[in-house]
Amino acid sequence: MRRGAKAAVIGSVCTVLVGGAGYGAYNILSALNGDGGGLVGNSAPAVKTGPPSSSEVQDTTRKFFAAWAKGQGTEAASYTNNAADAGPLLNAFGQEARITKVHITPAKPIGTTVPFTVKATVSYDGKSKPLDYKSELTVVRGETTHRPLVDWQPSVVHPQLQRGDTLVTGESASPPIEAVDRNGTVLTKEKYPSLGPILDELRSKYGDKAGGTPGIELSIRHEADAAADTPLLTLAKGKAGRLPTTLSATAQAAAETAVKKYTESSVVAVKPSTGEVLAIANHRDDGFNAAFLGKLAPGSTMKILSAATLIDNGITSMNGPAPCPPYAISESQTFHNLKNMKPDLNATLSDSFSRSCNTAFVKYADAVEVDSLTREAEDRFGLGRDNWQTGIPSFDGSVPASGGPDTAANLIGQGQVQMNPLNMASVTATAMTGTFRQPIVVPLSLDNRERARARGLSANTVQQLRAMMNRTATSGTAAGVMSGLGPDYGAKTGSAEVDGQAKSNSWFTGYRNDIAAAAMTQDGGHGIDAAGPIVAAVLRTGG
Structure with a gap:
């Protein structure tokens, strides 16, 4: 079905006599x-209600x-x-x-x-x-x-x-594809259900570059021109073109199984040494690729980036002071820690990081400039510039330079910060290697995409971040979830409060050897409650 084909769109505006x-x-x-007209004398007919x-x-x-x-x-x-x-x-x-x-x-x-x-x-x-x-x-x-x-x-x-959709039958807008993983294993939506919308996107974008020929299909055509058609029925098969991806069938299978245990969950795994995406999975009724397109506060997983900001700006260090009082006030707003967390006024940054003490980071809000976290995110972690070219639609994260109490809130992954599992998996990969490698799903050579670049981190900062994440995984808040995955491993837990939700959103990110993963479960509670087990299951595959 070529885009020029006539299509009736739901929600089109026309002048008609509606209903009655x-x-x-x-x-x-x-x-x-x-x-x-049915009137008797001066009485109107009874109106049914x-x-x-x-x-x-x-x-x-x-x-x-x-x-x-x-x-x-x-x-x-x-x-x-x-x-x-x-x-x-x-x-x-x-x-x-x-x-x-x-x-x-x-x-x-x-x-x-x-x-x-x-x-x-x-x-x-x-x-x-x-x-x-x-x-x-x-x-x-x-x-x-x-x-x-x-x-x-x-x-x-x-x-x-859905609203804005229409139905069309004809030659398919794009030839079919046979997407294969990094080892040549065929990836299908039947075997990997959450890849369905992603495979449709890949077909829409790369079908004509993979060497296939169109078939004849009944499809849903969506209102947005860039959105891939959703095939419903194939009348005549086209010739599928072979499309290589960076995905790992092993990691993808583990991700699919893991997210099924928690509703509204998403996970992404990447290979830090290359930036290649190994797995993308979502468990959602709406089919939305929240793993790549979600825009939510990441909670305390953001403290990886915040700790890097404090270190790179010479404010404190892994073994430097980061006291953990019971509460902290910034711009007249009071911040608290998780319930039952004991204060520690002699804590180091490593202590407060591994325990996920909010007030330790909030206390440094006055020491950082309003745009310090933004510059760290953009210049060193490659976030927030809207220039990632993963191969499918993605959101690159947002860390705005927010003043007032949001300066403190942003440091603990609340406020105006927005992320998704793709972004946080990339943050972890950068923290453990020091090099920002923009994630990719299909080879750059397919369409000569230009990979986004950033300065990355110094070896000294990487050493400190890895040590703090390793401590979190061995004896901190992530220890129970990450048990048995060492010795080359690290993690950070997170939970993000959302107005109107009984429970916080569960966040977790971690690495093991040459695989980094991040997950998010909406309304999932603490990081170890839902997102943590998902990430651990993917890390166990080894990629």
Whole structure:
């Protein structure tokens, strides 16, 4: 399907009579002409309120399904509460998507919700395939018309459709690919489910460079031009081109298994010596690649970068002072440590780092310049410049120069700092090698991408960061999770408080030999509760 193909987009703006607007206009006109339009004397007909009755649900769905099955998209849309959005997609179903012989079978309603099955045929250029799937709709009462109407959602037409999507059938926008890992193992979405959206992105970007030829497909085309089509049904297979990736099937399998244990979890593993991404996994219902595109406060994992800032600016050192009082005040805001943490006014930076003492870092907020953390992130760790070229869409982290209490909050991974597991895996890789190597998923040579660069860290700073991370893994907050992974290993725990959440987001990053990994679990609690076990499972593979 070439991008020039005509496509109806959900949410397109057009001027129509929506829902029962035409019905209301008819009654007004009848009254003006003296016809009465259902009026008896001076009394208006009773207006129905409340949820639709079972008979109304049955009648509305019957009419909606009948019009949809006949290819009468505009007519079907008139039975919804948003005909302007519903019409284009319902029309595209029989036109651009080439779906015919439609049979819709409703199941027993559950209140006002009606599950149903769609069986149809997709045909294009002499090729045909059966289409079979399940969806559901809900009947509501119109706010102004008081008619029973289908509550319009794109998922009514197909459960994978979202706002802005449409359906098209034709020659695929990109040839299929056979993505292989670093050792030639084929990577499929069936075996590695969370790679599904990522493989679609790789196909969209590199399908025409991998030597394949397009097939014929029914696909979801997304509103954003840059977004990859999502294939739903293949009518005729194209020739797959072979696409090399940096991924490791072994690490990917471990990552997939690990994130399944915790909802809303993501993990990334990289090879510090090269920057090659070894694994990307997400356990999310929305299919969002939070591992690469997430934008969340990283909590105390940020203290790796903050410690580097203190060392590089000559403020303190691993064995220098970093007292850990019970609380600290910065710009009139009070900061606390985790519950039950004992204060230690004689603590060194290594002591406070391994225990993850917030107040020790907050106390240094006045000693650092407002942009010190920002400059460290950009100049030495390669973050926040929006210039990473990983091969798929990614967010490069953000460490803004925030004044006021956010200067202190940023030092402990709260405030205005935003990261994702990709960023934190890269931070760990830089901390353990001293060299920033921008992560990549496919070889740079495929499209002559220019790798982002940064100054990196001195050998002295690296030695101190590695020692502190190793202490954290052996006797600090990460010791239980990292047990048995030594001797060349290190870690940092983190938890980030989020307004409106009962529990904090769980963060964890660590390294072992030549593999660094970071994970995040939303609403997962402390770093060792969820993200820690995920990272440890990936590190055990050795890449």
